[in-house]
Amino acid sequence: MVWYEIKKVLLRPSCQIALLLLLLLSGRFCIQVMWGSENAYWINEDGQMETGYNAMKKLRAAQAEWSGELNQELLEKALTELKQAESEGESHPEDPDYAYKRCQGLQNIRALMNNAFKSNYVWKYEDWYLAETLEPEQLSDFYENRTRQLKDWLYDENSSGYQAFSEQEKQYLISCYESLETPFEVGYTTGWDMAYRISYYIILYGSILMAFLTAGIFANESRWKTNSLYFCTVLGRQKGTAAKLTSGFLLTTIVYWGVLLTVNLITLGLMGFEGGSCPIQADYHNWNRIYNITFFQRSVYALADGYLLWMFLSAFVMLVSAASGSLSLSAVIPSLLMLGTDFLDRHGYVEKLSDVIRLFPHKMATAYGNESVVLYSVFGKIMPPITIQRVLYFCLTILMAIGCYQIFRRKQVR
Amino acid sequence: MELKITDLTKDFRKTRAVDQVSHTFQSGVYGLLGVNGAGKTTLMRMLTTLLNPTSGAITWDGEDVFKMDKEYRKLLGYLPQDFGVYPDFTVQDYLMYISTLKGIRPAAARARVQEMFHLTGMTQFKNKKMKSLSGGMKRRAGIAQAVLNDPKILILDEPTAGLDPSERIRFRNLISELAADRIVLLSTHIVSDVESVAGQIILMKDGKFLVTGTSEEIIGSCPDRSWICNIPKDQVLTCHQRYRVANVKTLADHAQLRILSANEPMPGAVPEDTSLEDVFLSYFGEKSGGEDGNGMV
Numbered sequence: 001m002v003w004y005e006i007k008k009v010l011l012r013p014s015c016q017i018a019l020l021l022l023l024l025l026s027g028r029f030c031i032q033v034m035w036g037s038e039n040a041y042w043i044n045e046d047g048q049m050e051t052g053y054n055a056m057k058k059l060r061a062a063q064a065e066w067s068g069e070l071n072q073e074l075l076e077k078a079l080t081e082l083k084q085a086e087s088e089g090e091s092h093p094e095d096p097d098y099a100y101k102r103c104q105g106l107q108n109i110r111a112l113m114n115n116a117f118k119s120n121y122v123w124k125y126e127d128w129y130l131a132e133t134l135e136p137e138q139l140s141d142f143y144e145n146r147t148r149q150l151k152d153w154l155y156d157e158n159s160s161g162y163q164a165f166s167e168q169e170k171q172y173l174i175s176c177y178e179s180l181e182t183p184f185e186v187g188y189t190t191g192w193d194m195a196y197r198i199s200y201y202i203i204l205y206g207s208i209l210m211a212f213l214t215a216g217i218f219a220n221e222s223r224w225k226t227n228s229l230y231f232c233t234v235l236g237r238q239k240g241t242a243a244k245l246t247s248g249f250l251l252t253t254i255v256y257w258g259v260l261l262t263v264n265l266i267t268l269g270l271m272g273f274e275g276g277s278c279p280i281q282a283d284y285h286n287w288n289r290i291y292n293i294t295f296f297q298r299s300v301y302a303l304a305d306g307y308l309l310w311m312f313l314s315a316f317v318m319l320v321s322a323a324s325g326s327l328s329l330s331a332v333i334p335s336l337l338m339l340g341t342d343f344l345d346r347h348g349y350v351e352k353l354s355d356v357i358r359l360f361p362h363k364m365a366t367a368y369g370n371e372s373v374v375l376y377s378v379f380g381k382i383m384p385p386i387t388i389q390r391v392l393y394f395c396l397t398i399l400m401a402i403g404c405y406q407i408f409r410r411k412q413v414r
Numbered sequence: 415m416e417l418k419i420t421d422l423t424k425d426f427r428k429t430r431a432v433d434q435v436s437h438t439f440q441s442g443v444y445g446l447l448g449v450n451g452a453g454k455t456t457l458m459r460m461l462t463t464l465l466n467p468t469s470g471a472i473t474w475d476g477e478d479v480f481k482m483d484k485e486y487r488k489l490l491g492y493l494p495q496d497f498g499v500y501p502d503f504t505v506q507d508y509l510m511y512i513s514t515l516k517g518i519r520p521a522a523a524r525a526r527v528q529e530m531f532h533l534t535g536m537t538q539f540k541n542k543k544m545k546s547l548s549g550g551m552k553r554r555a556g557i558a559q560a561v562l563n564d565p566k567i568l569i570l571d572e573p574t575a576g577l578d579p580s581e582r583i584r585f586r587n588l589i590s591e592l593a594a595d596r597i598v599l600l601s602t603h604i605v606s607d608v609e610s611v612a613g614q615i616i617l618m619k620d621g622k623f624l625v626t627g628t629s630e631e632i633i634g635s636c637p638d639r640s641w642i643c644n645i646p647k648d649q650v651l652t653c654h655q656r657y658r659v660a661n662v663k664t665l666a667d668h669a670q671l672r673i674l675s676a677n678e679p680m681p682g683a684v685p686e687d688t689s690l691e692d693v694f695l696s697y698f699g700e701k702s703g704g705e706d707g708n709g710m711v
Contacts, residue, residue, distance in 0.1 A: 004511040011502035225498025229559070232462040233515035234487045240515055413464040414426070414456075 001239060005247035008220070009213055018212040022202075022255070025209070026263050029201040033194050034271065040190045042104065047097050056271055060188045062105030067187030067275075070109065070282070074186075075139040078109045079131065086132050109186060111284035116145045120152065120159070143182040146287065150177050169375045172382040176290040186282045189275030192295035193283060195267040196302055196368075199260055203306035203365045204342075207313050208335045210255060214248045214317045215331040218408055222325035228413045237409040244408070245318060245401055252314040256307055264299065280368070290384065291368055298368050305386065309364045312393040313338070315400040322408040338362050358385050361393060415475070416440055417461070417567060417597055422470035424456050424621075431456040433621035434470065439567075443593045445612030446601040449698050453621040454601040455495055458571050461599070462492045474567075488517065491565030493556045495572040495601075501545035505536060505555055508544055512559040523562075530558035534588070550581040557585070561592055568598045574607050586611050605691045615690070617697055624697055629690055636693040638674040641683040645669055660695050 009015050035052040042055035050058070068074060082103055089099035103110065113131040117138070141148075153161040154170045165173065221227040230236045276296035280286040283295075293301065313334050321330035342362040357363075358374050367386040375382050417439040424432040432453045448454050459465040461472060463480060472479045479486040500508055509530060513523035531537040534554040539547065547555065553573060560568060570589065574582045582604075589598060590611050602608055608615055615632050617624040625635050640660065645653060647669045653659060657679050661672035672686070673679045674696050 001511075001514050004507070004514065007507070008500055008502070224500060225494075225496045226500060227498075228459070228462075228464055228494040229492060229497070229512070230515065231464055232487055232490055232492045233512065234484050234517040234563075236487075236515050238484070412466060413459060 001235070001243035002247045002250065005217065005244050006251055009217060009247070009251060012216065015213050015216070018209045019255070022206050022209045022259060025205060026198075026202050026259055029198050030263060030267060033198045033201075034267065040194075043097055043101050045101070047095070047101075053270060056190060059104065059190065060272055060274075063108070063188040064105075066106045066109060068185065069183050070112070070142075070186045071183040072139060072142075075109070075113070075142055076136045078106045079113070079134060079136060079139065081106060082110055082132050086129075108282075108284055112186070112282075112287065113139075113142070115284055115287040116142045118149070120149065146180075146281075147174065147177045150174060150288075164373075165375065166377070168377070169382050172375060173290060173373065176292065180279065180281060180292045184279045184282055185277060187275045187278055188272060189278050189283055189295050191268045191271035191273060192275055192299060194271050195264045196295075196299055198263055198267055199299070199302055199306060200365050200369065202260060202263060203302075203309060204338070204362065206256075206259065207310055207338060210252060210310055211313060211317045211331050211334045213251060213255070214314045215321050215327050217244050217248050218318055218321035218404070219325050219327040219330050223327055227325075227411070231411060231413055241405050241409045245405060248314050248318050249311060249401075252310050253307075256310050260303055260306065264303070288373075289368070290373060293368075302365075302368060305364045305367055305390065308390065308393055308397070309361050312361060312397045312400075315397045315404065319400045319404040319407070322404045322411075359389055359392065361389075364389050364393065415566060415597065416473075418471075418473045418476075419457075419461070420471045420473070422457070422460060422472065423468045424453075424460060424465060425468045430621050432460070432467075435618075435621070435623050436470075437616065437623065437626065439597045439599065441595060441597060442613045443589065443598040443600060443611050445608030445615045446599060446618055447603065447605065447608050447615060447694060448601075448618035449603055452603075452618045454618055455571055456621075457618070458492075458569050458599065458601055461567075462490055462569055463487060488563065489566040491560035491563060491568040493553075493560045493570045493573050495575065497552065497556045499544040499547075499552060499555070501543065503544050504541050505544060505547070506540040508555060509559060509562065513562055516563040518563060526562055527558075530562060533561075533591075534558045549576050550578065553577060553581070553585065557588060557592075566596050568592060568596055569601075570598065571601045572603075573600065574602065574604060582607065605694050609690045617694075619698065633688050633690060633693055636688060636696050637676050638688070638692070638696040639676070640686040640688045640692050641673045641675055641679055642686050643671045643673055643680055643683045645671060645680075658695065658699065660692055 034056075040051070040056055040059055042050045042058045044050055066074070066078065082099075085099040085102040088102070089095075092098040095101075100107075110131045113134060114127065117130055117134060118126065150173060153159045154165060154173065156162060216223075221230050230240065233240070275282075276299075277294050279292065279294055280289055280298050291298070316334045316337070317330050320333050321327070324330060338361060341357055341360040345357050345360075345362070355374070355376075363385060367384075367389070374385055376385060376388055378388065418437070420436050421434045422432055422436070423430065423434050435457065446454050446457070456465065460467050463486065466480065474482060474486055474489065500511070503511065506527065509527045510523055513527060514520075518526060531540055534557060536551070536554055536558065539551060544552070544555065557570075557573065560570070573589070574585050577585060586607055589600065592598065593611070600608065600612060609629055613628065614626065615629060616626045617632065625632055627635065638658070643653070645668060647664065650662060650669050650671070653671055653673070657671075658674040659671055660674055663670040672692075673683070674692055678685075
């Protein structure tokens with residue numbers, strides 16, 4: 001029965017178009033991220049910026065020389081190299097990029113140093129040349145500075161962090177920072193980073209296309225006027241309805257993992273698997289993140305969260321589809337929930353609801369990419385939004401599946 | 415084998431679609447005749463458990479059919495009036511899917527589907543997509559799905575609507591073949607369909623059963639009888655206003671009218687045998703000229 005339900009969906013030309021669009025969209029995101037200069041680039045001998053696969057190969061080779069445990073020795077070695085390149089650069093006034101080109105493999109370490117020694121707790125360093133001004137003996141404070149900056153931000157009465165958190169929340173944040181294992185490993189992590197970014201786009205925008213696939217599972221029975229026959233069969237109201245739900249979830253599962261695993265494997269295959277064991281803080285963009293996880297773990301969690309998000313949306317789409325019998329309504333309402341809240345959130349239209357909006361499903365796709373720190377207290381326990389979202393959307397998915405089953409099996413046909 | 419309805423009523427907000435009807439159905443073909451909006455489809459939808467009655471009961475051998483749930487639906491075969499199909503399924507896929515919904519095991523379903531292809535003459539169309547079938551072929555697939563589970567109760571709602579005359583005759587013959595040892599309830603507003611296959615006829619109007627019985631009993635119950643009157647052509651309109659005219663035949667020098675009346679409508683009127691169509695017109699009057707009324711006067 002499940003097979004026939006899946007067949008009903010897959011034989012529809014509109015669903016075939018949606019699937020094709022999903023594949024095209026995935027391909028587009030792969031190209032956009034892998035070849036985009038904002039993600040990785042290489043400055044060649046002529047001073048031209050290269051992007052894409054070839055740039056990645058050069059960057060990968062250059063960073064390999066600077067990979068390993070980021071301890072005092074490696075920090076000092078990097079600092080020496082930076083200073084030396086800077087001084088040699090002064091004797092090459094015809095080439096303003098001389099120092100940068102020479103140190104392309106250690107630019108991430110330089111940015112990490114900038115972060116560690118910036119004057120206050122801001123999300124990104126402000127002075128690119130800060131690292132060159134450091135003395136080797138200062139580098140022993142590299143890791144301690146991260147926690148110190150946080151504490152300053154949380155307890156300085158003039159800082160934004162002072163009012164933003166309760167004492168319990170402050171202690172939670174400090175404990176997250178202190179529990180990061182140091183010295184951590186650094187290296188080439190661009191492959192994992194790209195796979196994560198591509199996954200984010202596919203999870204967010206692909207879910208809209210997925211809604212079109214599952215929207216018809218229940219609604220088409222009334223649209224095609226097959227409902228009167230369907231409901232008077234022996235199994236239509238019970239097993240038939242369960243089969244519809246199963247097919248919706250199964251289709252979501254197959255499409256989700258089929259697309260996401262393929263895209264991740266292709267991206268990592270092209271851009272490199274190495275760096276998966278580095279903590280996310282080893283990339284200077286993530287210096288202030290509170291999650292103590294590796295790049296590999298981040299990808300696994302993001303994919304699992306994305307899967308939960310798609311399952312939740314599928315359940316929601318099927319619920320609307322079963323209750324309304326309208327194909328368009330069931331495809332549009334969940335899309336509005338995803339993109340509408342994302343839009344409101346981005347443009348700050350609902351300042352007062354911002355704490356609630358952060359728990360909306362679209363935020364699950366960006367759980368580890370959120371720059372601002374938001375914490376919730378549940379029964380006296382402090383936790384980040386993603387912990388609540390996981391429980392919330394898991395429960396909602398189950399409740400909506402039950403609701404959908406109960407509504408549809410009791411349908412009357414006038 | 416007894417399907418019984420007792421004081422069955424269905425209200426939709428302020429409208430009463432079915433109004434306290436009672437009847438006992440036993441093996442045989444029952445023709446449910448009525449104009450559009452008489453409540454036939456609502457009654458059938460209650461009989462197929464698609465709608466819950468507002469009051470009253472439907473029992474199968476003394477047991478409430480809504481409590482029997484799946485056990486009752488096992489006995490059912492239904493061809494709805496607005497018979498929809500899964501457009502992208504082939505006929506074979508469609509029948510296999512319905513077999514699954516009817517709880518028929520795959521091996522038995524395959525054999526049964528082949529039987530249905532032979533019965534309905536659809537073997538050569540089994541790989542055609544449902545959306546590419548003509549109205550008549552879709553109806554054949556409809557009857558095939560209805561009898562897949564060899565139902566004890568076969569409910570056919572307007573099965574010949576939209577079919578051309580030859581398809582309708584084929585369909586009526588098929589229904590007659592299927593009628594043995596089961597209850598067949600055939601709803602229509604096409605009188606000739608009912609007359610040719612139904613042993614028992616129920617006239618339904620405004621949600622109520624007006625008359626029930628055999629074709630002869632129904633004709634006998636009619637207060638009017640048929641008269642043939644020959645009149646000048648220019649008096650046709652006047653006759654239409656004064657009498658219930660079942661038919662007008664325009665001849666070379668005059669018009670021949672078939673008038674329904676309890677008494678002789680005019681001098682020289684010749685009494686004729688009353689047909690079921692005359693009875694239908696007598697009971698339903700002006701409303702009886704609904705769509706698809708090609709079987710009427």
